[in-house]
Amino acid sequence: MQQRSISAVGVVAAAIVPVLFGGPVWATAIAIFALIGIFEFNRIATTLRLVPLNVGYVVVVGACLIAAARWPSDLLILPLGGAVIATAILALRHNNAERSFLALAVDLFGTFWLTIPAVLAITTRQMPGSITTGWLDSTASALSLGWQAAPRGLAWMLMIITVTWLSDTGAYLVGRSIGKTPMVPAISPKKTREGLAGGVVAGMAFGLLANWLFGLDLPFLAAAGVSAILVVSGVIGDLTESLIKRQAGVKDSGTLIPGHGGILDRIDALLFTWTVGYFLARFCDRFWA
Secondary structure (H helix, E strand, O other): OHHHHHHHHHHHHHHHHHHHHOHHHHHHHHHHHHHHHHHHHHHHHHHOOOOOOOOHHHHHHHHHHHHHOOOOHHHHHHHHHHHHHHHHHHHHOOOOOOOHHHHHHHHHHHHHHHHHHHHHHHHHHOOOOOOOOHHHHHHHHHHOOOOOOOHHHHHHHHHHHHHHHHHHHHHHHHHHHHOOOEOOOOOOOOOEHHHHHHHHHHHHHHHHHHHHHOOOOOOHHHHHHHHHHHHHHHHHHHHHHHHHHHHHOOOOOOOOEOOOEOHHHHHHHHHHHHHHHHHHHHHHHHHHO
16 A cells, blocks of 8 residues: 555655746656556557557657647647658568557557657647746746747646546446446446546636646536546546457556556546647637636
8 A cells, every 4th residue: 555655645746846947848748647657558469469560659759749849730740640650660570460450440549649748748738828836937937948838828737637546536436435336347346436536626626726726717507527538538548448458358557556557557548638638728728828
């Protein structure tokens, strides 16, 4: 239990500290998370007798560099489109070997599953705009070591991360206390509808607090709605990784984090909330920034 608690603190610090600095620090952290995630994903694929094509490593690095450099967004098609072509070529080299099609499909899913959220996490942190909380604005400016501080991007990313993780804690506590009705027992038997409801309520509460604390200044209903959508997105992300692990017959994606499993076990929900959160932030800032 003590080891698990220490690991949890380390995981939180590994995400929160880089996001406070932003710029290349955050982009590097995200790229590392994604690269480890691809390694774990490929390891899971091998349990299904699939030979990883390993295109994802190059694609993640290229896409994160493009996002960090703020190059035109259409250039992101280059690594993603290149992934399709390169993966197809590598699959063709197997000369119609058994399960070549599955290796092609699985490799592409893993690459896109990790690359797109990584890029959007970097892009969200770079979002322009002001916030109404002086302390966070000052923190962003003090820690931006020569690059754009982007305090509103920081506020959005902190809201996305805290709502995702704290709602998961709320869902766990409610589900453990009163959970009786499984959501999808064949995939994740411990997740209940009562836990989901508790997670949504907790996520909305934390989202409203984050909206005020981080100075996003969204209307009450907008902040509550954004938080609820993030919670549901995170649950879908969590269940997606659970499906992958159950199909492969593995308990954890890895052993990197003592007591918690692998990186994918900690960012599975974030992979979806980073993606959905970016578009929610863009939508909200169009009306209320």
